[in-house]
Amino acid sequence: MELVSVKDLTKTYSKHNVVDHVSFDLHPGKCVALLGPNGAGKTTTLRMLAGFIQPTSGTISFNEDTLSKDFRKYVGYLPQHPSFYPWISGEEFLHYAGQLAGLTKHEVSDRSEKLLQLVHLTDAGKKRIGKYSGGMKQRLGIAQALIHQPKLIMLDEPVSSLDPIGRREVLNLIRELKKDATVLFSTHILNDAEEVSEEILLMNDGKLIEQGPISEIRGMQQTVTIRLAFEKEPKFIHEKLKEIDSVYQVTEQNGTFDVSVHDLNAARDTIFSRVQEEGWELSLFEITSGTLEDIFMKAVNK
């Protein structure tokens, strides 16, 4: 049974639906990536789920407590740009967050200790936050979001501002989190989504345009990329490949072209007839199944 059910969620600013009749369910113990380009409506969706802003219309219901409208106790949230007091320690910050969440003194110190351990900050717990790296701050932010043991933890772009080491630390932590909670995190970095989540919600221009397990979406979309290289690169080849029916994206790196197509058979036939007609000399023709990026581009272009 689902943990959270979102139905027809809509947020309107200046007559524009920045979140537009979005419906989805979140299931316990899953990690779900909320994907979408800038301005798609990801943050606004998360903020409505966290109870920070009210939807214009639509409903959010937590299975445990369908009667209550205040579901903040079930939700932990890490904003995209968390702010910290640099002069207090990580441990003091967690104590403060625990008090705000209404925990008893005993609960506050017990939870803080466990969470510092979980986010690998036990040794740094007494250090001032001003001395923390970006990755350490982000992990502390995640600990703060977990202080009241929420069922759903939401992280808004948790790794986009981090260097590769910080990114790795936080992604590893996200993997740990899903043992105890449902994780919903927004990102526009497709590799990260692929690495830690089982399901995706793909938003564009306020609408949910794709949702479900990554493996199913891959199957449904049948996204395919044809990789091509030429003995001698024909003139205007990039443009010519783009003009082929059913091709929706062409990228090039070091003379190798990745041609993403909706319909493999049609695209392959056209490419081979152009090879004959125009004398293109192929040195590579390879078919690969679509990456999440192909799925993303295809869905957004549609």
Ligand SMILES: Nc1ncnc2c1ncn2[C@@H]1O[C@H](COP(=O)(O)OP(=O)(O)OP(=O)(O)O)[C@@H](O)[C@H]1O
């Ligand atoms: N308080 C607000 N008032 C007016 N418009 C807003 C407000 N908050 C968000 N928007 C608009 O809603 C749209 C969606 O914004 P949102 O921040 O949810 O997108 P996002 O997918 O999180 O993008 P990003 O990756 O850039 O953070 C944007 O066009 C934004 O300008």
